[in-house]
Amino acid sequence: MTHRIDCLIVENINPAQLAQACHVEVEWVNTRLLAGLLTPEIPLGLENMLLNGLVLQRARRMRAIERDFDANPELSALVVDMIEEISSLKRQLRAAGLPAD
Amino acid sequence: MEFKDYYATLGVSKTATQEEIKSAYRKLARKFHPDVSKETDAEQKMQAVNEANAVLSDPEKRAAYDQVGQGYRPGQDFQPPPDWGAGFEFSGSGFDTGDLGGSSDFFSQLFGHASRTRHSTHQMRGEDSHARILVDLAAAYQGASQSISLRVPQTGANGQVTLAEHVIQVTIPKGIKPGQHLRVAGQGHPGFNGGPAGDLFLEIQFKPDAHYRVDGIDVYATLPLAPWEAALGTSIDVPTPSGSIQVKIPPNSQGGRKLRLKGKGIPASPPGDFYLLLEIVLPPADSERARELYTAMARDLAFKVR
Numbered sequence A: 001m002t003h004r005i006d007c008l009i010v011e012n013i014n015p016a017q018l019a020q021a022c023h024v025e026v027e028w029v030n031t032r033l034l035a036g037l038l039t040p041e042i043p044l045g046l047e048n049m050l051l052n053g054l055v056l057q058r059a060r061r062m063r064a065i066e067r068d069f070d071a072n073p074e075l076s077a078l079v080v081d082m083i084e085e086i087s088s089l090k091r092q093l094r095a096a097g098l099p100a101d
Numbered sequence B: 001m002e003f004k005d006y007y008a009t010l011g012v013s014k015t016a017t018q019e020e021i022k023s024a025y026r027k028l029a030r031k032f033h034p035d036v037s038k039e040t041d042a043e044q045k046m047q048a049v050n051e052a053n054a055v056l057s058d059p060e061k062r063a064a065y066d067q068v069g070q071g072y073r074p075g076q077d078f079q080p081p082p083d084w085g086a087g088f089e090f091s092g093s094g095f096d097t098g099d100l101g102g103s104s105d106f107f108s109q110l111f112g113h114a115s116r117t118r119h120s121t122h123q124m125r126g127e128d129s130h131a132r133i134l135v136d137l138a139a140a141y142q143g144a145s146q147s148i149s150l151r152v153p154q155t156g157a158n159g160q161v162t163l164a165e166h167v168i169q170v171t172i173p174k175g176i177k178p179g180q181h182l183r184v185a186g187q188g189h190p191g192f193n194g195g196p197a198g199d200l201f202l203e204i205q206f207k208p209d210a211h212y213r214v215d216g217i218d219v220y221a222t223l224p225l226a227p228w229e230a231a232l233g234t235s236i237d238v239p240t241p242s243g244s245i246q247v248k249i250p251p252n253s254q255g256g257r258k259l260r261l262k263g264k265g266i267p268a269s270p271p272g273d274f275y276l277l278l279e280i281v282l283p284p285a286d287s288e289r290a291r292e293l294y295t296a297m298a299r300d301l302a303f304k305v306r
Helices: A015-022 A026-034 A055-069 A073-095 B006-010 B018-031 B042-056 B059-068 B105-117 B137-142 B227-232 B288-300
Strands: A003-006 B129-135 B144-155 B161-172 B181-184 B200-206 B212-215 B218-225 B234-240 B243-249 B258-261 B274-280
Touching: A015 A026, A015 A055, A026 A055, A026 A073, A055 A073, A055 B018, A055 B200, A073 B212, A073 B218, B006 B018, B006 B042, B018 B042, B042 B059, B042 B105, B059 B105, B129 B137, B129 B144, B137 B144, B137 B212, B161 B181, B218 B227, B218 B234, B227 B234, B227 B274, B243 B258
Parallel strands: A003 B161, B129 B200, B218 B274
Antiparallel strands: B144 B161, B181 B200, B212 B218, B234 B243, B258 B274
16 A cells, blocks of 8 residues: 655754764764864754754764774764765766766 | 575675674775765665674674574575574664665564564654655656655564565655755654654655756756857757746857856755756768858958967
């Protein structure tokens, strides 16, 4: 039997929801937020903070790298920075009509 | 249910040390990392490697697996013994089962029950789960409906956990962009002792499109022009994902120039822009008349290309 279900775009997400979605403790999210590893800006307060939904992809990537390679948060953030940079450059190549792979 | 040879999955011997298992796992984690691997089924392979590592890197699970798997070959039909699990205490699934199809039937049967009974005294919300879905660019403009097959753990009367297939039809709202997530409430893992189910998160990726390229919320297309259209200017009906738009090409346009159609990209908030990349296509000099025209231009136009 198929159920029809509406879904919502994750525009914003708070640290607790982000932790839940990434299967980590809120502390994991908070320490990386305070270190500026998840978002460019370092927050003043955490509890009521709303993050751009796109941070979910970055957080999940960081968590996977930390888990798979026993990487520390700074190293996993560096790897994800490079993954994001490469993706951005490939998108720009494709946008210019050039092969990217 | 097929028996899985976790040692073969990681490419290690049955006598491998924990250090050898960790090393093999890291090599494969790098090879099948979804962000770098070129293999089409990298995600599935990574799940299999994660599952094998979750068992073999945990001494309790490894001992239990070795005991129950004695005499089985990979792919052979397998059922755990009726008293399976007695004498072992597992400390959880040991890996991220949040991705759809994250654990196999084999793993769920062996270790799923143990991880679920950990919570036997508390009412708890189920874990969120994740999947990546490929959608057409048109879905971003008009919204879409897409079927998704979920593998949901179910505990039978004998306490054993199996994975049941569950198909849902999700309505994707317009305005989505690549890398963004959709939340499907209550479609994650079931809760414990009457607790609510978790949510399902769907990460959006666009299928490659023959005509359009996407960069964030902006959409790009190439517009071929004849040399006289670019030189003299013209008006052209240009197809876009939101319908045909009449575009004025300014005189003296050069190849490589970008024309921006403001707000005609992905209808997010704020909306993206639609860019036309002009490409000037030369008619071939494949007839006497064409050669005459090119010769006249060469003679009459004071044009230095270099």
